[in-house]
Amino acid sequence: MDTNSFIFLAGILLLVSILASSFTVRVGLPLLLVFLGMGMLAGEEGIGQLDFDNPSLAFFVGNLALAVILLDGGMQTKTSTFRVALWPSLSLATLGVVFTTGAVGMFAAWLLDVQLIYGLLLGATVGSTDAAAVFSLLRNSGVKLNERVGGTLEIESGANDPMAILLVAMLTGLLQSADHLSILSFLGQMLQQFAVGGVLGLLGGKLLLMILRRVPLIEGLYALLIISFGLAIFSGVNMIGGSGFLAVYLVGLTVGNGRIKQLDAISQVMDGLAWLAQAGMFLLLGLLVTPSSLLTHGWQAIAIAAFLIFVARPLAVMVCLLPFDFRWPERFYISWVGLRGAVPIVLALYPIIAGLSNSELLFEITFTVVLISLLLQGSTVPVVARWLKVVVPPAPAPTTRFSLIDDADSHHSLELYEFLVQTEKVRIPASIVQNVPSATVSTPQLVSLVRDQKPIVVNADTVLQLGDRIWMLLHPEDVNDVAQIFSQQASGSFLLQNFFGEFAIRGDAPLIDLAKVYGVPLEGIAPEDTAAELLQRQLGKHLVVGxxxxxxNIRLTIRQMDGNQIEIIGLKLQDKQA
Known part of the structure; x- marks a missing residue:
């Protein structure tokens, strides 16, 4: 195939996949399945009749794409989630992968009638969740998970690749050399992967943040700078024995949580590059597989997928999360969203490249497991979230943000925000309307009110209309309060009232006063007890909104937090018999 034909076909495949995505979103199927399916349709047994059989190229493209996806995923992860999700995520990313590998490995060895080491190799291949699938499905599912659940799933998917890669590489090496497995050697390599990848990832992120702040570039080059730096860190850390996947994720995490002027523009470009990486990777992996070969051991692959989804993953999650404060519905949801995607398929290429016997069998079963996971688990992410009640209503937020003054101290930083008015008959507070712009912004300053694509003059009598756009100068710590102004009736909607309650109280509200007002027995309530202390005492240390x-006869729900402190609590009256 000549160059023009290849470029033409690649463009058509990508174009059709993107256009088909609108249909899959409407019917609730994961978008990644479209790219995988289009690759299979274009393959040697599909309508495209393309004979692609180059595992080494697919392996190279897969690693390159995963590095970009993890970099973008890290940039979208907020460090605040580490407060409640770090240690549970690390438990799942290490012990959880090992437990899943062992359970699936023994089951697969028995079912396929192969040596235990081959079963363990299959277990290690499908043992980790996939960052591309998790980031994509959680952020495009239409539901907002509570911080403890969402953070745990995202950090786990970004941190569990080192363990899975290490297990696959070691088991592949053992099959090639017939040496015995040394537990001490395994633990040493695991610590090296995490330590080198973690340290260099954080240091690299700090260095990149410094470069972004001090080196002036054309705006379009900032995202390319981040991509090139991330790929250099990824490959460099891999070359010295660390985990490049963990390192590049931490680079993205550091940059995404740093205060830089161009962050919003960079994030939009990075999202596009991440989607391009996902599309290209899944298209290529779809081309690599021969669909008819998946039927050879179809029922065994279905049985292994069912065992993984309904037995191995849930048991691993329950064991790994035992020491942590998770409600049972949260544990069940985390076990359900153990999405498998590109990572297991890329890992299944290790044995093929190494020339192991049974490598084709492992690849075909892994591919089928991924398809079942995306179809069954991926298509039910929002439905199961609502059923298990792990969602929280989205908080009011600005639609656009531009940094004007960057400073490590948020009290000296200044940003321009756009807010969409989501209700009618609301007035802008007089203190904001009458505020005169000055060199020092101590209170929110109104910049412009845009209605029907035209700026209008604002005074104390101006009544906002649905769809108005407000531009304001703010300190970042004032954003949440100002966003509430333009969502007052929206925040009083049935959905929010039903979730948080009809009333809001401060976290330091005396518990004894609430008891007297609502007829709750006073036994056991000390005069100094507060509503926040009640929540802390009954739910544990790491609390989140929701x-x-x-x-x-009342229900108290955390509505707003500042770090570890409960600021606002929603109060809902309930039937005494409920």
């Missing part, structure tokens, strides 16, 4: 307790 956590709730029953107090007599």
């Amino acid at each position: 956590d709730r307790v029953r107090f007599g």
